[in-house]
Every structure is written in structure tokens, then in C-alpha cells.
Amino acid sequence: MWVLITIAIIILVTLWLQTSQSSKPEPTYPVRQGNMTFFVNGHRLFQHYIEDIRNAKTWICVQFFIIKNDLFGHHVLTILQEKAASGITVYLLIDQMGSRTLAKDKIEMLKQAGVQVVYSNRFSIKHPIQSINQRNHRKITVVDGHIGYLGGFNVGNQYINQGDQFSRWRDYHLKLTGEIVEDLSEQFIFDWQNNTSELISIPRSELEREDTRMQLIASSGGTLESTFLQLINSAQETIQIGSPYFIPSKQLKGLLIEKLKAGVHIDILYPHDSDHPFVKEASAPYLREMAKYGASVYLFYRGFYHAKSLIIDGKVADVGTANFDLRSLYLNEEVNMLIKDEIAVKTIQGYFNRDLRAAIPLYDAWFKTPNAFVFRIKKCLAWVLRPLL
Known part of the structure; x- marks a missing residue:
């Protein structure tokens, strides 16, 4: 009974939080x-x-x-x-x-x-x-x-x-x-x-x-999503995503699945262990779904992976403060650097690929916890709280 009441309260608070969001214009840069x-x-x-x-x-x-x-x-x-x-x-x-x-x-x-x-x-x-x-x-x-x-x-x-x-x-x-x-x-x-x-x-x-072409991207109140959508939509061969939290919007998830169906190879690099409660439980369903459609999902285990990167076809890279999650997409004020020089992008991609080699493929046991009841409760709470994590 108390579990249901707690979940109901969290749902109400979450809805209140989501309706309290506001958008404000950010500077744009060439x-x-x-x-x-x-x-x-x-x-x-x-x-x-x-x-x-x-x-x-x-x-x-x-x-x-x-x-x-x-x-x-x-x-x-x-x-x-x-x-x-x-x-x-x-x-x-x-x-x-x-x-x-x-x-x-x-x-x-x-x-x-x-x-x-x-x-x-x-x-x-x-x-x-x-x-x-x-x-x-x-x-x-x-x-x-x-x-x-x-x-x-x-x-x-x-x-x-x-x-x-x-x-x-x-x-x-x-x-x-x-x-x-x-x-x-x-x-x-x-x-x-x-x-x-x-x-x-x-x-x-x-x-x-x-000699390096780059562009500063400041975002808040939902403006980051369009940047990520444009980058992912431009991919012809590969998409590489690194993030400590993976909770994409409906539009981003749908576009990633479209790209997988079109034959684009997608790597997702995610930490094996989490630094915040519920983050793993909130991200896990999305990671599982990406793997189901053919994405290569890796878990970084040599320390904690906190990097944020999006690399498209080895030609364009986005690096900065924004995670691949709803909080960065819609709530936080973030700033990223869009790098458009292939030599510089290859440098970033080289480090990303090295981190992939320090990771292991997603495996079934990772989704489970020793206490099945606690896992189900955490999974339910994480689904409700996912816009805030």
C-alpha cells in the first residue's frame, strides 16, 4: 500500500516538475x-x-x-x-x-x-x-x-x-x-x-x-534535441554515442531505430556502474531496445565513464557538458562544441574507440539485481523519474 502511495506522489511531483519547465533564448554562434x-x-x-x-x-x-x-x-x-x-x-x-x-x-x-x-x-x-x-x-x-x-x-x-x-x-x-x-x-x-x-x-x-572548424552550441529548455536530431539524421555510416546516462527522447529513440534499420552502425558506450540511484534502471530499457534493433552497446568497466560525445561518420563530433538524457535535452542549461574538422574528429574518435576496447558488450545479467522485488520497485520508480535523472 505504502509503495503505491509513494509511486503516486512521485508521479504527481514529476508532472508538476515537467509543467514548470521554461525555455529562454540562448545566444547562437557561427x-x-x-x-x-x-x-x-x-x-x-x-x-x-x-x-x-x-x-x-x-x-x-x-x-x-x-x-x-x-x-x-x-x-x-x-x-x-x-x-x-x-x-x-x-x-x-x-x-x-x-x-x-x-x-x-x-x-x-x-x-x-x-x-x-x-x-x-x-x-x-x-x-x-x-x-x-x-x-x-x-x-x-x-x-x-x-x-x-x-x-x-x-x-x-x-x-x-x-x-x-x-x-x-x-x-x-x-x-x-x-x-x-x-x-x-x-x-x-x-x-x-x-x-x-x-x-x-x-x-x-x-x-x-x-585551423580547426568548430561551433559553440548553447542550449536550454529543449533546444538541444533539434541539434542531436540533425546530427543523427545526417549519419550515413556510423553513429557513436558516449554518455553516463542514456534516456533519449521519443523522437531521438525513433530516429536511432530508423538509422539501424537503414544499415547505419551504432555504438553506444555506457558505464558499467552508476553514480546515482535509479539511473541504471531508467537507462536499461533503452539500452536493451537499442541492442534489440542491432546497436552495439558496451559497458565501460575500467572506472566510471562520465564522457559525453556524439560522433557522426567519423567526420563531425559533438563534445561538451550534455548527457544523452531527458534532463540535458529539456531541463539543464548545457554547452557543447560541435567540431567539423575531420583530423580533429579522428583524434576524438581514436579516444572513443580506445574506451570501447576498455568495455564489455551488454550482457543479460547486468540488468538484474540480487533482490528481484527491490529491482522491480526501482525499475518502476526509475521509469517515473526518468525525465529528472
Whole structure:
């Protein structure tokens, strides 16, 4: 009886949450020229990242969904604090829900040193459900207008392979130079103004065009789905999807099945173990259905796979913050980089294929748990909660 009541309450809350969604216009950006360095290991990424932060001469803009209240989180914040105290202009934008564990005294120390700290998507009494549910999931950093970072890594011990839950954390992140950095700056300015009503002025820099064609894609309130649909619809030979959560929309699932029937080969790379409750149970029916229609579904088991990628025919790649799930498609504010240079795409595809070799094919026992009753309850709850996971 209590199980049924609980499920009914969750259904009602879910419907309320879904009707509370809103869409707002995001900036659109042209195809630019730039250059990228591709990272899959957090330790190596943050070596470059911290060095670039330390070498900043005028200003730093940092935006993350999660900064953990742990040793490495404090280490990065302390560097920002030191740079602000030395006279560098530092803007820090962090999601209120994602970074909710950050100690208040640490935030106060940052502010006292001169760091301008703002929480994005703060709780609103006027729109309580929407303000809790719609998160800013972006990870953007710009240093002096010349260097930019974008991708799936957050800041904390686990992201440099020092966490308690997973021994290794697999993710994809980009270091960017060239004219594309200007668009990263513009997106940060947009998000800052959206959360503060303050238009910040960042000095412009002369940027090289470099040789990689890429385009920044900012999304919220459902705009990402059309991007994914266009990319998948263009596939002639192969589609490769990497995501820690696989809960596609009805339209995306239908299009993927159409492509499989048309002879397009699809690889889906998914973590063997989950980092959140119900995520596996919500994703499992979709993964099973994709496998039924002929997709090659793989489970990454050498650590936790948190990377987000969509590679089409080895010619176009989408890498960024958005997962292949309903939350990223319809609720979160996300930012991805669409890479249209075949040489750069081959680099990304090479790492993706290497991760495929560190995975095992989907197998029947993976869908089951030792306690069949608990599994059925979790599966039911996961189906109801799938738009929010």
C-alpha cells in the first residue's frame, strides 16, 4: 500500500516538475576557427588548467556545475583567491545545487580576496519547483581571452582519480585557443548577466583563426534535441554515442531505430556502474531496445565513464557538458562544441574507440539485481523519474 502511495506522489511531483519547465533564448554562434587539445584524464587536464590559471595576466572567468568541498576543490579555489588578491579580475559562477556542499567560510574568503562569486540558478520563492529543477550544467573557463576550457569534468578529488567511489574517472574535456575563445567569453557574459542582471565588460583580444572548424552550441529548455536530431539524421555510416546516462527522447529513440534499420552502425558506450540511484534502471530499457534493433552497446568497466560525445561518420563530433538524457535535452542549461574538422574528429574518435576496447558488450545479467522485488520497485520508480535523472 505504502509503495503505491509513494509511486503516486512521485508521479504527481514529476508532472508538476515537467509543467514548470521554461525555455529562454540562448545566444547562437557561427562556425569559427580554433585549435583544441583533447583530455580524457583529469589529472593531466588540471595540470594544464592550473598552469594557465597561474599564468593569467588580466582576467579569469570560471564556471562549473560542481566544485566539491574537498581537498582538490579547495586547492583550485585557493589559486583563484591568490590571483584575485594579486590584482587579477576573477569571476566565479557556480551552480547553487551542484556546488551546494561548498563551505560558506571558503566562499567568504574568496570574496574578501576580491573574487566575484555568483551562484547560478538560485532558489526562487516565486518559482520554487522550476528553480530547483532547472540547473546550469555548464563548465566553461576563459583566461585572458586567449585560452578556453569546456567539457565534462567538474572540480573535486574524484575527477583527478582520488575519489572514494571510483578509482578512475573517465571524461572528455577541451582546451581551446583561437577565435572560438571569443564565443566562450560571450557565453560566460550571457550566463553572468542572466544570473545577476549585471553586464560585465571583458577586454577583447586579437585571436588567431587557426585551423580547426568548430561551433559553440548553447542550449536550454529543449533546444538541444533539434541539434542531436540533425546530427543523427545526417549519419550515413556510423553513429557513436558516449554518455553516463542514456534516456533519449521519443523522437531521438525513433530516429536511432530508423538509422539501424537503414544499415547505419551504432555504438553506444555506457558505464558499467552508476553514480546515482535509479539511473541504471531508467537507462536499461533503452539500452536493451537499442541492442534489440542491432546497436552495439558496451559497458565501460575500467572506472566510471562520465564522457559525453556524439560522433557522426567519423567526420563531425559533438563534445561538451550534455548527457544523452531527458534532463540535458529539456531541463539543464548545457554547452557543447560541435567540431567539423575531420583530423580533429579522428583524434576524438581514436579516444572513443580506445574506451570501447576498455568495455564489455551488454550482457543479460547486468540488468538484474540480487533482490528481484527491490529491482522491480526501482525499475518502476526509475521509469517515473526518468525525465529528472
